Amino acid sequence: MTVDQAAEPPDSAPGPGHLPVVIVGAGPVGVTAALLLARRGIRTVVLERHREVYPLPRAVAIDDEVIRILQAAGVQEEFTAIARPARGLRLLDARHRVMAEFPRAAQGEHGFPQTSMFDQPALERVLRDALTDTPEAELRDGVEVLGIAQDGDGPVRVSYRDDEGEHLLRADTVLGCDGANSITRDAIGSTWENLHFEERWTVVDVRTSLPVRCWEGVEQICDPQQPATFMRIGEDRYRWEFRLRDGSEPDHERLRELLAPWVDLADGADFEVVRQAQYTFRARIADRWRHGRVFLLGDAAHLTPPFVGQGLCAGLRDAYNLTWKLARVLQQGADERLLDTYESERKPHARHLIRLAVAMGWAMTGGQDRAAALRRGVLGAAVRIPGLTSAAARDFSPALTAGPLVRRRVRLGRHGLVGGFCPQPLVNIDGRHARLDELLGDSFAVLTALPLPPSLLAVTDGLGARTVPVAGLGDDNRLAAWLREGRASAVLLRPDRVVMDVVPAGGDTFTDTAGWASLLHTTRSTPPSQRSTETRLLRSTTR
Numbered sequence: 001m002t003v004d005q006a007a008e009p010p011d012s013a014p015g016p017g018h019l020p021v022v023i024v025g026a027g028p029v030g031v032t033a034a035l036l037l038a039r040r041g042i043r044t045v046v047l048e049r050h051r052e053v054y055p056l057p058r059a060v061a062i063d064d065e066v067i068r069i070l071q072a073a074g075v076q077e078e079f080t081a082i083a084r085p086a087r088g089l090r091l092l093d094a095r096h097r098v099m100a101e102f103p104r105a106a107q108g109e110h111g112f113p114q115t116s117m118f119d120q121p122a123l124e125r126v127l128r129d130a131l132t133d134t135p136e137a138e139l140r141d142g143v144e145v146l147g148i149a150q151d152g153d154g155p156v157r158v159s160y161r162d163d164e165g166e167h168l169l170r171a172d173t174v175l176g177c178d179g180a181n182s183i184t185r186d187a188i189g190s191t192w193e194n195l196h197f198e199e200r201w202t203v204v205d206v207r208t209s210l211p212v213r214c215w216e217g218v219e220q221i222c223d224p225q226q227p228a229t230f231m232r233i234g235e236d237r238y239r240w241e242f243r244l245r246d247g248s249e250p251d252h253e254r255l256r257e258l259l260a261p262w263v264d265l266a267d268g269a270d271f272e273v274v275r276q277a278q279y280t281f282r283a284r285i286a287d288r289w290r291h292g293r294v295f296l297l298g299d300a301a302h303l304t305p306p307f308v309g310q311g312l313c314a315g316l317r318d319a320y321n322l323t324w325k326l327a328r329v330l331q332q333g334a335d336e337r338l339l340d341t342y343e344s345e346r347k348p349h350a351r352h353l354i355r356l357a358v359a360m361g362w363a364m365t366g367g368q369d370r371a372a373a374l375r376r377g378v379l380g381a382a383v384r385i386p387g388l389t390s391a392a393a394r395d396f397s398p399a400l401t402a403g404p405l406v407r408r409r410v411r412l413g414r415h416g417l418v419g420g421f422c423p424q425p426l427v428n429i430d431g432r433h434a435r436l437d438e439l440l441g442d443s444f445a446v447l448t449a450l451p452l453p454p455s456l457l458a459v460t461d462g463l464g465a466r467t468v469p470v471a472g473l474g475d476d477n478r479l480a481a482w483l484r485e486g487r488a489s490a491v492l493l494r495p496d497r498v499v500m501d502v503v504p505a506g507g508d509t510f511t512d513t514a515g516w517a518s519l520l521h522t523t524r525s526t527p528p529s530q531r532s533t534e535t536r537l538l539r540s541t542t543r
């Protein structure tokens with residue numbers, strides 16, 4: 001086995017062949033994590049088994065909050081070019097009568113369509129292209145990871161094999177973005193907690209120029225005899241999902257019957273099944289997401305049935321939550337305990353979304369237990385299942401639960417702002433419209449309705465926060481109204497745009513500086529290699 005000298009970073013290496021971060025898996029979560037770290041000047045080596053982008057579609061939907069993460073990774077415009085806004089979610093009964101309809105806005109509060117559909121290989125190509133243009137990240141594909149281990153506080157050792165033999169990397173941190181069968185999860189001794197949903201479904205991806213009866217949104221067929229999902233994902237691309245009755249894949253004739261409500265499949269019609277695959281939809285969550293400096297992200301940490309379209313979204317949220325914290329620890333010597341907040345913040349959020357997906361699955365299938373079986377045949381059961389209303393109403397992303405960085409000493413406004421995501425309206429920069437995050441950059445930020453007193457400026461300067469007055473910031477004064485509704489005169493935003501603290505209306509200080517300051521305190525200044533906000537502003541344009 002060779003210790004990989006080529007990986008040695010010249011400026012920050014504590015020893016030979018030592019890397020700041022190794023990422024296992026170059027799917028969308030791994031590559032997004034690499035791009036987000038690169039924006040902070042952190043080098044990564046990304047190890048991937050497949051040589052090419054995996055060609056078959058899997059994830060198909062993303063919400064507006066998560067497009068904002070792609071924006072932070074620098075690929076939002078490229079994503080928008082391959083995405084298709086969806087009109088929303090409809091629950092239909094067995095005879096395809098609409099039981100409930102939940103429309104999604106073309107422009108949500110984060111500045112993007114509330115639901116967008118896409119083809120996963122197309123998204124992966126966008127991300128890989130961006131990775132190729134990123135000098136801080138190196139993709140090594142066609143490799144098999146053999147082992148991941150860390151002794152005490154020492155470096156994490158990652159061994160892998162390629163055509164030339166076996167290699168060993170040493171890294172400060174390893175991110176396991178290696179999917180449901182994660183070798184990283186096994187390596188840290190993490191096991192699945194079962195969230196009680198397991199069904200065999202067939203997923204049929206189709207390309208056709210035939211007219212397809214569709215509503216340009218996602219249709220969930222709530223029919224215990226034959227539950228199904230249908231959605232359009234591109235100009236001539238469609239997806240159907242059907243629960244398998246007896247475990248057997250439908251043959252051509254059965255498929256024709258199943259698709260009949262949407263499309264007439266005459267012989268010889270232009271209709272190509274791009275992929276038909278059986279899946280076991282499961283609900284699971286890893287019991288631990290971190291061991292030492294090894295972390296689990298995406299499907300390595302959580303599995304959800306696809307019924308609310310949040311599987312990939314959860315993984316991208318993982319990457320956004322972890323990367324700024326990791327940068328602060330690796331580059332600026334922040335307290336190691338900051339990294340514990342990754343799991344404590346992300347796990348309850350992921351669990352919440354998995355539960356919503358399971359509730360939706362029960363609504364569609366009549367459930368898997370005796371009590372649920374009693375609901376069978378009852379029209380409208382779908383909209384009565386607890387928790388489903390919020391899923392359907394798209395209350396997908398709850399505020400983070402309380403923790404060291406989200407203390408919620410005060411509960412302000414109707415929901416309270418702390419722990420929630422700040423909206424992203426268009427703002428005016430030098431006479432042009434831009435998205436808020438372009439102005440805020442990658443760092444902490446303060447949005448304020450009033451001038452901050454010098455004592456607070458000292459605190460926010462210590463975080464490297466940019467202070468932005470909201471008055472006149474956008475044409476609609478949306479942020480000023482948001483602060484008013486939240487009864488705050490200022491908010492302190494983390495780099496991932498979560499509200500970390502507020503200055504209550506009428507107050508003159510943050511509510512919990514002592515709570516978060518010790519975790520965020522840095523012992524080194526940001527290295528010059530970090531890309532500046534100015535660079536980012538120059539690179540981005542607004543649609």
Ligand SMILES: O=C(O)CCc1cccc(O)c1
Nearest residue numbers: 061088089115306307308309
């Ligand atoms: O809630 C929405 O707008 C769509 C939810 C969705 C997306 C993709 C698949 C799916 O089964 C549901």
